[in-house]
Amino acid sequence: MTVEAPPVPTGRRTSPLIVLVHTVTFRQARSFVPAALGIGAAVGVNGGRWAVVAMVVAVTLVSLGTAALSWWRFGYVDGPRAVVVTRGLLSRSVRTVPNDRIRGVEVEAPALHRVLGLVRVRIDAAAGAVGGKEEELVVDGVRRAEGDRLRGVLLNRQPAAVDDAAPAAAPVEEEFARFDNRWLLYAPLVGSYLVLPLAAVGALFRLADELPDSLTPDLPGPDALDGRVVVTALGAAVVVLVAGAVVGAAVVNWGFRLTRRGGSLLAVRGLITRRHTELEIDRIRGVTLAEGLGMRLVRAARVSALVTGLGDAARRGQLLPLGPREEAVALGRRLVDDPGPLVRHPPAARRRRLVRAVLPGVVVAVAGVVLTATDGWWWLAASGLVLAVLGVPLGRGRYASLGHATGPTSFSVREGWLTREQAVLQRRAVVGWRVRQSFFQRRAGLATVVACVGAGSGGYAAADMAADEVPEFTAAASGRWAQTLAPT
Amino acid sequence: MTTAHVPVREPAWQLSRSAIWLWVTEGFLGALVAGVAATLFTLFVPDEGGPLPVLRWAVPALAGTYAVVAVGVRPFFRYRVHRWEVTGEAVYTLTGWLTRTWTLVPVARIQTVDVTRGVLQQLFGLSSVAVLTASSQGTVRVPHLETAVAERMAEDLARRAEQVRDEAT
Numbered sequence: 001m002t003v004e005a006p007p008v009p010t011g012r013r014t015s016p017l018i019v020l021v022h023t024v025t026f027r028q029a030r031s032f033v034p035a036a037l038g039i040g041a042a043v044g045v046n047g048g049r050w051a052v053v054a055m056v057v058a059v060t061l062v063s064l065g066t067a068a069l070s071w072w073r074f075g076y077v078d079g080p081r082a083v084v085v086t087r088g089l090l091s092r093s094v095r096t097v098p099n100d101r102i103r104g105v106e107v108e109a110p111a112l113h114r115v116l117g118l119v120r121v122r123i124d125a126a127a128g129a130v131g132g133k134e135e136e137l138v139v140d141g142v143r144r145a146e147g148d149r150l151r152g153v154l155l156n157r158q159p160a161a162v163d164d165a166a167p168a169a170a171p172v173e174e175e176f177a178r179f180d181n182r183w184l185l186y187a188p189l190v191g192s193y194l195v196l197p198l199a200a201v202g203a204l205f206r207l208a209d210e211l212p213d214s215l216t217p218d219l220p221g222p223d224a225l226d227g228r229v230v231v232t233a234l235g236a237a238v239v240v241l242v243a244g245a246v247v248g249a250a251v252v253n254w255g256f257r258l259t260r261r262g263g264s265l266l267a268v269r270g271l272i273t274r275r276h277t278e279l280e281i282d283r284i285r286g287v288t289l290a291e292g293l294g295m296r297l298v299r300a301a302r303v304s305a306l307v308t309g310l311g312d313a314a315r316r317g318q319l320l321p322l323g324p325r326e327e328a329v330a331l332g333r334r335l336v337d338d339p340g341p342l343v344r345h346p347p348a349a350r351r352r353r354l355v356r357a358v359l360p361g362v363v364v365a366v367a368g369v370v371l372t373a374t375d376g377w378w379w380l381a382a383s384g385l386v387l388a389v390l391g392v393p394l395g396r397g398r399y400a401s402l403g404h405a406t407g408p409t410s411f412s413v414r415e416g417w418l419t420r421e422q423a424v425l426q427r428r429a430v431v432g433w434r435v436r437q438s439f440f441q442r443r444a445g446l447a448t449v450v451a452c453v454g455a456g457s458g459g460y461a462a463a464d465m466a467a468d469e470v471p472e473f474t475a476a477a478s479g480r481w482a483q484t485l486a487p488t
Numbered sequence: 489m490t491t492a493h494v495p496v497r498e499p500a501w502q503l504s505r506s507a508i509w510l511w512v513t514e515g516f517l518g519a520l521v522a523g524v525a526a527t528l529f530t531l532f533v534p535d536e537g538g539p540l541p542v543l544r545w546a547v548p549a550l551a552g553t554y555a556v557v558a559v560g561v562r563p564f565f566r567y568r569v570h571r572w573e574v575t576g577e578a579v580y581t582l583t584g585w586l587t588r589t590w591t592l593v594p595v596a597r598i599q600t601v602d603v604t605r606g607v608l609q610q611l612f613g614l615s616s617v618a619v620l621t622a623s624s625q626g627t628v629r630v631p632h633l634e635t636a637v638a639e640r641m642a643e644d645l646a647r648r649a650e651q652v653r654d655e656a657t
Contacts, residue, residue, distance in 0.1 A: 308622065432593035432626030435495055439586045447495040452593075454622025470495035474592075481577040481594040485496040 011077030011084070017116045018141025022067035023060065024112065028089065076139050078153055083123060085137050097125045097137055103283060103309045104316055105154050107147045107276040114274065119147035123154065124310060148276075155264055155278055176265065176319070177331050179256035183323050187249035188242040189294030190302075190322065191419075197244020253321045258331075265305070267318065277316050283308050285455045286410075286425035287319065287332040293418055301328035305335065306425070306455035317456070336424045339407030342414060348444040349464035350399040357395030361388030404449075404462040404473060411477035413451065413462040423460040429453045430478040433485065435470055442467075449473060496590050499573035499580045506612040507632035508567045513608060515558030519551075526551035572630045574641060579619050579628050591628045597621050598649035601642045605635065617642055 022028060066089065075086045082098045104124040113119060123137040139150070187193040254271035260281070267277045286306040295301060303320040310316055319335075320328050332338075365384025371377040398417045405412045414422035432452035441447055447467045450459040465473065474482040526548045533544070565585045572581045578594045602618040609615060615638035619628040633641070 431597040431621040431623050432591065432628070434592075434625060435590040437495060437588050442493050442588075445493040449495075450625060452621065452623035452626025454597075454626075458623045459625030467493045467495035471497075474496075479594065481596075482592065484575055484578045484580055484592055485590070487494075487497040 011075055012142075012146075013075055014071060014139065014141040015116075015118055015143055016071060017118060019064070019067045019071045021112045021116065021118065021141065022070070023064045026059075026063050028063070028066035028070050071141075076137075078150060083137060083154065085139065095137060097123065099154065101125045101309075102154055103280070103307060105151045105278050106316060107151055108270075109144070109274040111272045113141070117144055118142065119144050121147050121150050124316070151276065151278055155280060172260075172262070174260045175257070176260055176334060177256075177258040177323070177327070179253055179269070179321070179323070181250075183300070184246050184249050184253075186295065186298055186300040186322050187245040189298060189300070190245070190249075190292055191294070193245040193249045194241060196248030197241050200244060201240070249322060256321060258319055265319070269321070277318075279305060279307055279310070279317070281335070283310075284335055285429035285453060286423055287336050288456065289328055289332055289422045289424070291325070291420045296420065299325040301325045303328045303331050304456075306423070306429070306453065308455045310455065332424055336426055337407055337410045339405045339410045339412045339424065342403030342405045342412065342422075345399070345402045345404075345462075345464050346446070346466045348446055348466075349402060350396070352440070352444055352446065352464055353399040353402075354392065354395035357398065358388050358391035361385065361391050364388075402463055404465060406473060406476040411451075411473075413449075413460050415461060415463050423456070425451060425453060425460065425477075427478055429455065430482075433474050433478070433482060434459065435474075435485070437467065451477065499571040499582050499590075501572055503567065503570050503572070503630075503632050504614060504634045504637070505567075506614055506634070507570070508563045510608055510612045510614060510632055511563035511566055512559055513611075515555075515563060518558050519555035522551040522554050570631070572633075574645065579630075579645065581628050581630055583629065583631070591626075593619055593621055593626055593628045595645065595648050596652045597626075598645060601646045601649070603638050603642045615639070619645060 070087070070089055073086075073088055073092075077084045080099075082096050083102070084094060084096045086092070086094050102123055102125060106122040106124070107119050108122065109119045118141050121139040121142060123139070125137065142150070251271045253269050256267070256269040258265060258267045260266070263281050265279045265281055265284075267275075267279075269275055284305045284307055288304050288306065290302045290304070291300070300322060301320075301324075302318070302322055305317040305319050307317055320331055361384050363384070364387055365381050368377060368379075368381025368384045372381050394417065398415075401415050401417055401420045403412075403414045403422075410424055410426050412422060412424045414420065430451050431454050434450040434452060435447055436450070437447045441464070445467050446464045447470050448461055448463045449465055449470055450461045452459050462473070471483075471486040474485050529547050530544060562585060569585050569588060570581075570583055572579075574580075577596075578592050579598070580590070580592045582588060582590050598619055599622060600620045602620065603615050604618065605615045609632065612632075613635055614632045615635040617630045617633060617638050619630075621627065630638070630641075
């Protein structure tokens, strides 16, 4: 071995069983695959069966070696002030994260880990304005009890800035939400779950492509022109999509449970990979309630928390992955005060939404008319007209989504049609205001107000609000400093 | 254009007048690129059939319009729109020319203050100030201040942010 310095693993180590897991999953060896392929191509593999066996043995040995080496070189300490993780196959890397910068701890147990009683702990450090994957510490392969200990210790030892309602000393458990398996039936109406079976089918096709010809059965090709075949195929596709979406949602969300333990929220979920995510309540600045187009048909919704400095907030901040709207709204209100019913935006906003939705169709139609005259492309004009007509419900739908509200401690903005997202934010969440007014908005007396927030997507907009109401809204939704905006 | 539809008040101070000449220079460079591109287009694109004959005069015309707007109109318009102000509690700017953007950030939520000087800016003795917060969208940018003013502003803001700073998130 060419490593000069003897590795000094400081503090605790992960369980040696993790070597087994990583050997099987090629966790470390994965990075050598391109090189191995290159070597394989250069040497040439033509020895038949024995060469394949030799390859498999060699790859497994390499995988075992790298997995063992990385286990041996890995160490972590959860000190009183900071977490230190030492690692690196050849080069040494020591990362220190002060405890007060830790925003969330996630304990996950993928299938293999569960068989061996191990978990993977992800520690989320404050990302600030930069963000990125580097802001995460991963301790892979500790025993379940140790994982739970780490989670508890890392989050509860921080300088307590606790709600009056939540005494940190006695961690009381209180259930906030529990997944009802009937809610899985919503899944086929949610875009992100519909993608799951599509991805699976895609992977299957790739696999089928790579199979040697001798293994593929020689089926007679179906007659694609036969109507019954087409109908059957479409029906089968729909069934696969629906079933796949439900199964996918079940795998991800099985046994979802959200509880409050002292000053933090704990979310548990997953059928095969079990995840425990812990969020500090004091860092929650707001919640978002998202309803997709299909979800609105059945009054379903999704709730996420906006947590300052949380990386990968879309996944980690989830408080209710899928559920009835009433349930979602009630959950949101437990965390952030309800600012009251939304105020509609002025009629000028509806005109603007309609114009913006219809305009592309009109442009295509006009171009189509010109081309019909010159080249006889009548179909372009026709599709332009159809687009323009479809723009009307789109524009109306987009207008119907718009709204804002202010309450004594919180405020809310809503927009979006494909996914209607309502953000309910605390007053203290606002780190700045951005008011935008385009040339056309100025003529229509409208303006778009963005509340800049150090959590979630960074900004939440009230689009096309009446320009005159802007100073009032910003003053009501944030601190005294926002009066700077008031016209004198 | 009525003033009644302006949503919020204007910040008090204007940029340095040199900003106009910097924008004119930038517009000139942009126009130069557009002109070269349009010339290449007319020289090398064959004129046969389809929409090409139209484009042969449309492209140079567009490039010419762009040049006039970028050099003769936009810099002056921008200068009239751009404003900034530092109050006791907040930093406030107005930027843009056709679409206007007002940005307000309270001093208590400032995380970092950056002063940058680009190559062209150095020719005109100007600097830009960027005030960053925890939100990726809550960044106040004041372009083209005189370097001394920019540095004083950055120093002042950084000092005050440290004094009143709460959690800043």
